[in-house]
Amino acid sequence: MTERTEHLKEDSAGQAAPPIRKMSSEGQQTGRAYYGQLRRNIIITMITVSFTPMLLVIAILLFQFSTSYHEKTYAHLEEMVQKHKQNIDTFLSEKLANIRFLVASTNIETLTDKSFLQAKLQQLQEEYGDVFVDMGVVDETGKQLSYAGPYELHNVRYLEADWFKRAINRDFFISDVFMGLRGSPHFIITVRRQYEPSVFILRATIDFRAFNTLVENLRVGETGHAFILNKEGRFQTRPAVEEARWQNSYDYFVDRMEDSKRSVEIIERPDGSGAEHLYAIAELKGGDWLLIFKQETGDAFEDISRVFRISGIIFLLGGSGIVMTVIALTRRMVRRIMKADKEKEKLNQQMIEAGKLASVGELAAGIAHEINNPVAIMVEEAGWIEDLLEEEEFAESENLSEFQRALRQIGTQGRRCKEITHKLLSFARKTDTTVKDVQLNDLIREIVDLSAQMARYNKVTITTEFQPDLPYVTLSPAEMQQVMLNLINNAIDAMGNSGGTIHIATKLSRLEKDHIVITVEDNGPGIPESNLSRIFDPFFTTKPVGKGTGLGLSICYGIVQKNGGNIDVHSTVGKGTRFRVWIPFQKPGNPGKQKYKPTRSQT
Amino acid sequence: MSKPFVMLVDDEAEFIDTTTKRLEKRDLKVLTAYSGKDALEKVSSNRNLEVMILDVKMPGMDGLEVLQEMKKKYPLIEVIMLTGHATIESAIEGMKAGAFDYLMKPCEMDQLVEKVQEAADKKRSQDEKIEKARMEKVMASRGLS
Known part of the structure; x- marks a missing residue:
């Protein structure tokens, strides 16, 4: 971004060098395109810079979260399934153990006794609820010797039944779920017991629903x-x-x-x-x-998707917030840059104007100097004729007095030329900032003399009122001359063609200790309240375009401030305007101040 | 008292010519030079020169340089600087460098003559003092021997 602004500066500087006054509509258009591009670039950069880390962080966090959540879920599932597996295994082995105990603890005769089986079944059902549906004793031929339960399955033959084929070869067996003779899903637990010479199987049916609840839960x-x-x-x-x-x-x-x-x-x-x-x-x-x-x-993984959704929403909201902020900020920034550029352009224009003025001044100085020499020669020649006229041969000439009058006139006008050129020269000189001890009264008198000519053209009378023996002030006389000239010219301009009076006064200030106050007062049209506050702003001018730079008073302000002084303005519309300039004089300890202190106390 | 012996230095020939005539009419002995170099050369062959009227602004060697050279070689010859307003600073500098006074162009003839007379008087009184000192020295040495 810094690069862009650097570029911008160069650019506008580059534009300023050629005559910028004639900035065509084409130029304005390229300017607008340039600012558009600048705005786009800033927006893109800012968005990229702010979004990249945000996206990275979100991606990393979500990835980490999802990974660990997966792991957690897996571990949880594993534990849960493991527990249930153990539950079910325990359930089965417990039921099997019941039957095995029954078989081991009872002889075959008792087992085949139906009432015993009935009693045992009832006992088990009391213990475990409806888990055990029925029980029966089956011999090796598949014939059910005895049966206790709700179905009529006494003497049923199981020789062909799938479970029987497998159960007869094992000490115990748990079958798959099957429909069997009763036509409803169930599975059975069998325990084989050998009673020489034959083999018996005790089978118990487990209720499917009871078993089902183990996994349904x-x-x-x-x-x-x-x-x-x-x-x-x-x-x-x-x-x-x-x-x-x-x-x-x-x-x-x-x-x-x-x-x-x-x-x-x-x-x-x-x-x-x-x-x-x-x-x-x-x-x-x-x-x-x-x-x-x-x-x-x-x-x-609903939690994960919820987190994704929430972060998505936050991202969208935050992102659009960022985008809008960036756009708004950039607009404001570019607008400021535009404004700054415009001001700079204006300043550049004024600089060129000032440069022109300076070169005109130098030219005037050159001309004044060049005229000075011929005028000197003319005056010398006239003087020489005057000398010659004193000789006797001309003494009787009837036009002698006329000659002498003409020659005196040439001398007078030559001196007038000299005065004009000298004044011109003294003001065309480069502003000298070397600080000197200055007697303000003398300085102001000089300026008033100079301005008198211009004032006369504008039917303006300048009156002065100087407090004598003012202390010396230490400042650049050239700068102070400029301040006074600006103030006087402003007053003359303000009064237009109608004319008026400018009153200039100096005295020791009563308001500010150790200050001299200079008052420049005119009886012109005055300054409206709305303009008064801006009057010292650079480029503020009420004069028509091309007539004033709007710099005069701001320069005055700058110079006065620089010299530790102050300037203010009072104006009443229709009555006139008064500028006051305070300039500090030598600090205590200097002879100047001590010398003038008594004078001050008298005022 | 005899009239002063003056040299007028300026690049403006017309100015010099008329001024010379006017000065001569006032019984001054006038020598002219149209440039700084010319002036320095002429001084070397006119040792009894009393006052030099020197224009500050000249092409080539300007008034200040001529003045410095003069004060180095002939410190007793008085120099009056003649200047346009733009070079008043150089005139002041000239005063610091040992010029007798300065005048602004175009100047009144009477004023110029007056200044020249003052300069010449100063030169003469200085010469007198030097002469006196020399005499005293000679007398002292004689008295001693």
């Missing part, structure tokens, strides 16, 4: 739920309606789990409907079943 969020699959991928618990239809898609988990060494596996993949889901899988029943927890990814 596992609900997280809106969509998180659990179910159990067997090795064929069939549901062992009641699935959600739609999931039953996608049963095939669960084969993947069976395969996956067989390969996995971990007790809980967490997978993200789409389900049958195509929506991305989060799965947590654990083996149950020694690997026969799988406990699967399923939740929609969006649901599982």
